[in-house]
Amino acid sequence: MSDITTDPTIDSTTDPAIGLIDKHGRHIDYVRLSLTDRCDFRCVYCMSEEMTFLPRNQILSLEEIYKVAQAFTELGVNKIRLTGGEPLIRNNVMSLIKDIGQLPGLDELLLTTNGSQLEKLAGPLREAGVNRINISLDSLNAEKFKTMTRTGKLKQVLKGVETAVAAGFDSIRLNAVVLRGVNDHEIIDLLEYAMGLGINIAYIEEMPLGNINDHERQDTVFSNEEVKELILERYAISPIDMSTAGPSRYYQVEGQRTKVGFISPVSHNFCESCNRVRVTVEGRLLLCLGNEYSTDLRQLLRDQPENIELLKQTIVKSMDIKPLRHYFYDEEQPQIVRFMNMTGG
Numbered sequence: 001m002s003d004i005t006t007d008p009t010i011d012s013t014t015d016p017a018i019g020l021i022d023k024h025g026r027h028i029d030y031v032r033l034s035l036t037d038r039c040d041f042r043c044v045y046c047m048s049e050e051m052t053f054l055p056r057n058q059i060l061s062l063e064e065i066y067k068v069a070q071a072f073t074e075l076g077v078n079k080i081r082l083t084g085g086e087p088l089i090r091n092n093v094m095s096l097i098k099d100i101g102q103l104p105g106l107d108e109l110l111l112t113t114n115g116s117q118l119e120k121l122a123g124p125l126r127e128a129g130v131n132r133i134n135i136s137l138d139s140l141n142a143e144k145f146k147t148m149t150r151t152g153k154l155k156q157v158l159k160g161v162e163t164a165v166a167a168g169f170d171s172i173r174l175n176a177v178v179l180r181g182v183n184d185h186e187i188i189d190l191l192e193y194a195m196g197l198g199i200n201i202a203y204i205e206e207m208p209l210g211n212i213n214d215h216e217r218q219d220t221v222f223s224n225e226e227v228k229e230l231i232l233e234r235y236a237i238s239p240i241d242m243s244t245a246g247p248s249r250y251y252q253v254e255g256q257r258t259k260v261g262f263i264s265p266v267s268h269n270f271c272e273s274c275n276r277v278r279v280t281v282e283g284r285l286l287l288c289l290g291n292e293y294s295t296d297l298r299q300l301l302r303d304q305p306e307n308i309e310l311l312k313q314t315i316v317k318s319m320d321i322k323p324l325r326h327y328f329y330d331e332e333q334p335q336i337v338r339f340m341n342m343t344g345g
Helices: 064-076 093-103 118-127 141-149 154-167 184-197 225-231 298-303 308-321
Strands: 030-034 081-085 108-113 132-136 171-178 200-205 238-239 249-253 257-262 276-279 282-284 294-296
Touching: 030 064, 030 093, 030 108, 064 081, 064 093, 064 298, 064 308, 081 093, 093 108, 108 276, 118 132, 118 154, 141 154, 154 184, 171 184, 184 200, 184 225, 184 276, 184 282, 200 225, 225 238, 225 257, 282 308, 294 308
Parallel strands: 030 081, 030 276, 081 108, 108 132, 132 171, 171 200, 200 257
Antiparallel strands: 238 249, 249 257, 276 282, 282 294
16 A cells, blocks of 8 residues: 655646646546445455445545545546445435536546446436446346345346436446356356347456455456357457447447447456546545555545645646556465455446
């Protein structure tokens, strides 16, 4: 863990027209904001079954999260993704989403969700300015879905997906984490479900975040090259140059609206083009998903709540500790012990 010392007498010199640039020359225009570490699911690759969540005084208030979002947009960030945990279970979350959606300079307001709340909130989210939604969906089998999420109800999520499609978002994408021997036999089923709705899907390699006890991760890794081979046995897909906020490499399914994304942090790291940082709900500006380099924004927000220039300066200086890349499964690197729900997607 690293912290940045700032001089409050020095104003931020980053030009919002240029944006945030790290020491490796990468342009940071995308931030993922975690709204909560809590979730109504307990997905086996994301957290343990018996979780201890942060006490209320250790998490950012809605007002503090808004201030962080404001600071980033004033520094030229034009894409914000709201994550969790499950962001939509936080109290009064819609008021925050509406306020963030009105920030000047924000081109895209994105959301990642498990879908459990979409049946009632898809319409209000679209009205609040959310452009695109990613919905986690790892299985279309109710029993398998319950096993993977521990508490989730497939019927509720599928209804949420259908409601989101009807709400008219610019884009909807399903996110499927593929585990060998668990749901790898559903790769085509999930693709065909997405095709039937005319929405996109991304297959994600499981990331080694947090100590879990349901399975040995190296035994369940299913590479996206294997996923692609399975799809090609049934459908023709071709690579496309599709600009998105995140790291997906996209392919078009021939004759379909659906695009297939591959997020491959284990088999093919995408660090050279990393354009994003994360802010955890406890106020840690996390510079890399696969490292612990971070800066404490919470203390600054509480010590000097009105000093947005100091907040911006701290963010600018933090770019100097953004590492070049992560090293998942490198024996010489420390294991990341925080769970995905603590990271913020």
